[in-house]
Amino acid sequence: MQIYLPIAEVSVNAFLILGLGGLVGILSGMFGVGGGFLITPLLFFVGIPPAVAVATSANQIVASSFSAILAHFRRKTVDLKMGMVLLAGGLVGSGLGVILFNYLKSIGQVDLMVRLCYVLFLGVVGLLMFIESVNAIRKSRQPIGPRKPSSRRHKSWIYAMPVKIRFRTSGLYISVFPPLLIGLLVGALAAVMGVGGGFIMVPAMIYLLGMPTKVVVGTSLFQIIFVAAFTTMLHAVTNHTVDTVLAVLLLLGGVIGAQFGTQFAMRLKAEQLRVLLALLVLLVCGKLALELLLMPSELYSLTRPGGH
């Protein structure tokens, strides 16, 4: 069934988009990731214009994070104060990101920048995840091995910074600058790449800020919802590139997929899941990298002058 997307101005197969949303939904159900980092490149592959893909996945992320955070509020695993600080940085970052995005669009390098960001981040995250999970599998095979004492090491330079604030839910007393900076970086990434940024923020919160793992996911979701909503609005107002029809299709597929994903996840071991996710991330990364490295079959590209 073909459906004409009003903003992207292309006709796509509705089941293809539903399936795409479903695939990402399965993954988010299996691995507990938002999947924004997969949706945007997959939309490139099916021929959605990059500007529309980035703006629309921001919209889709708001929705999928919203249903996820409700569960975290019920379990009280959201550090609101920390969330607010991250958010303050995030909104500034998102604003800067959209300005950067529009500048790159005007000089015709937005495709390149978005792809480079993807190759870089997917490559690094995929590789780290792969190494970590392979090590975990190896360890689980020889269970009597000597275990390292797991002590949460606080980075001393982070504790030397001024303007300290007490975050009760996280049990931290640290400067506001590191979370502000992390928020800023993630906000900028969200605007340029059309991702939630959870895959950057979660490790940063654990390893840099030293937050307890149980509040990390809820708190990052809190920040992601508002930053992605803000990004969506900025893209909608400045570029007119948010496609509601596309977002709803992705979302419906995603919700259905997530149900199956949760079922699959129960039958596999956590380490095996992570190896699979790492391989998938590396696959997408490799495909994007190849497109940059190999000579394209069409050297020329057409755009409307002066944007929309």
Place this chain on the structure above:
Amino acid sequence: MRALLVAFLMLLPGLALGSEEVVLGLSKDKVSITTSFDGSDILIFGAVKRETPIPEGPPLQVLITVTGPMAPVLVRRKEKAYGIWINRDAVEVDSAPSFYAVATTGPMKEVLKDVEDLRQKISIDRVIRSVGAPMNIMDSASFTDAVIRIRQDQGLYQQLEGEVALDEQTLFRTAIELPSNLVEGDYETRIFLTREGRVVSSYRTVIVVNKVGMERWLYGMAQENALLYGLMSLAIAIAAGWGASEAFRLLRQS
């Protein structure tokens, strides 16, 4: 004297003063882009009206063109730099149709002289207007060629030589396929009658392509009322996502 008059009439194309005139029919003069829009076929048919018998000599030929809205296009070319392919040179083509189809009764060279093509702007190369490229770009023609090539691949530019059927030098018909990636606007449709490559009569009409219903509403809102549209997109997405996951939860509990 008579020969002079005929020659004179031939120099005045498009005025339909000649003895041959087009009577046109369209299968539809309006194309609506709905949610389920997946391209559209338009049947263009008609007859040649004459007061006198069919003139002797070379047979009549028919050319039919359909032109979408004209717009400037920015063409960028990739070059290899730092090991990867990035956009480098850019040329703005001042005016190119978003859609262009030309259908003829025979090979382009036989049915139309170059002079007439230049005057009437019939072949695609004549329709695209490019004033000039920046000084540093020597091969600006290759950018115009790229527009034609890319849009041909997308089915937006079509050269349908020999696709117009002509019976008894009187009845003609052709089908033009409008692809699914159409833009809105007025699609000018021209019919030219030629003899020996010279235009003896022409006729023009307009096919209107419009988004309708939900497509029209969403597109209009996104352009004119962007803030409200953004808020609405968020609200719809949240409602849909939340609603669907709650529905699944209830389904599993029951």
